[in-house]
Amino acid sequence: MPAAPIDKVIVTNKAVLKRKYGSQVSRINTALQELVDADAQRGLNTIVVDLGSAAAMKKYKGTAVKATQASDAAANKRAIDKVFKATRPAYLMLLGATDVIPHQPLKNPLYAINPQTGESDDPDQLVDSDLPYACDAAYSTDVRKFLNPTRVVGRLPDVTSAGDVAYLEGVLKTAAGYQQRPVKEYDACFALSTATWMGSTKKSLKSIFQSTAGLNVVPPKGPPWPDAALKSRAQFINCHGNTATPSFTGEKVGPEPDFDKKYPTALSSSDLPRHVANGTVVAAECCYGAELYDPQLAMGEIGICNAYLGEQAYGFFGSSTIAYGPTDGTDYADILCLEFLKEVRKGASVGRACLTARLKYLDKPGPFTPTDLKTFAQFALLADPSVTPVQTAVSPHAVAALPKWKPAALTVGGAQAGQSAVLAMERLARNSRRQSLLNWSNTAAALTAISAETVVEAWQAPKAKVAAAAAKSPKSPLDLLRQWAAQMNLTHPVLLSAKVPTAKAQAAAAPMSPAAKLALASAAAGPAESTLRPTTVHVVMERQLAEAADQKVGLIVRGFEAIEYDGLVEVRQFQSR
């Protein structure tokens, strides 16, 4: 009898879990088995693979990741790829925080030493990423190798460095016991925004919920939040965040000498216990919103992402590092977060919602810029990716089995014969969706013009007379960049430039599927307007302090990207979240 196909793979490193939890690790094994059993009842054939076990990895022709090399990103990527390629599951779940399975370190395309200050305006040298786990490409630190995600991936984390077994047991039990709810349960939204980004947040909320009713602007509003608001199952947060900090921060518009009034706390981890509803799904644009930091760095307080999951949230979608978005429109982090929540509300699993949001991001017009690359790399899903919070409105089709139907091949977990036919159809539908996403990914990645290596260029303010003449009649891209920099009050920015390779060069650089080649050929043969080709991307950015902070430490990165298209230049403004 052929073996049942594997729908979901949970990878973890049991030797590391044992090191963290000692004899309590048996509680985790029990909770894991409960999740596997619950999945079986839902028609998912789930297996747990111990990346640290030589015997287990031999089955997948891979090499075990010993506990001593648990932080080795390359070894983990290789091992997980082997397991994935051998099983091709619909869902891949990473179990544990980054001390169990590390993030993949990707070079930040925006990290560049500003010759005028001696520091990088974006201080993240590396982007901590789970994106490579969603891609078939081999280990690399170059995010451009990971622009065609095809895997539905999520990380269900424990708490970094801490041996809190009850926490991990709890998040596993939440995943095992999850319930689908009607979409109306995800209509009421709790949204937080700084006052400075209210315009952008409103646009995102209208796009997701067709309403801005759940918006709370900080300041003037602030915690404690009423239970009726905080218990909303859909949550969208567009506030500031900081590394190793258990709170998100608002921002007042205009000058304010008191820091605590200029940047008041919007939400803290300590606000959440007993105030979050089971099944909550959060999308947070905040810098470091999904950073899985060691709570010892913050006087024992866990990060907000961990706190939500500990309170039975079904998923937290956020950024590991400094994230970007515009003040008024929707771009960068906005796109990923709003598309994620839209997909969840449509009835996608949280994992598929994450993959679809990534693919929609790839579809955004224009070349993929350095800011796009960082954004694409830094957002991750913290959840069991198979959890599907919203019931789909579509009635299931009737399914009947003829005598020649052999359910054993596709049945899992002792499902009843009648049920097995329905589950088999569900599996077919799921696999069909995966195939569509795979085709979409190949096409989108092909059409995304990948920026070449960025080069730091000298930024010299011209003499006043020259600047005035250039402003009146700009003759070169640099004249325009200076004009826009002056408009944004960027006086000592760093200038990064990157040539955009031609489609031909791009096709030659990377192997492509037939669908991808066809998409590229169609684009090249399109009408003149669609063949207007991006040639160069410039990033002009500067680390600044807000108006209140005249002599204090702050970390706001502002700037813009300018994309040259044979004589046209498009500008996209951004600010760190």
Place this chain on the structure above:
Amino acid sequence: MKLRGRVIRRQYAPGSKSEHEAVMLQTTEATYRLRRVGANPFGDPQLDKLVGAEIIGEGNLHRDTFLLTGWQTITG
């Protein structure tokens, strides 16, 4: 961990609108941004008061920042 060093302000982006003096801890090995755990990450008047002092700071290094949980002033 403990780090001994002098608390300094480093001029940043001189002459610009964003000119400011970040509070740093300068040790014999390296210079780190300073942040007091639990304080507003965007600005902390208490740290400003330490500028010029040599301290033994207690805390943790994380990314480019020394997260300060306590300190002892050696010389003011």
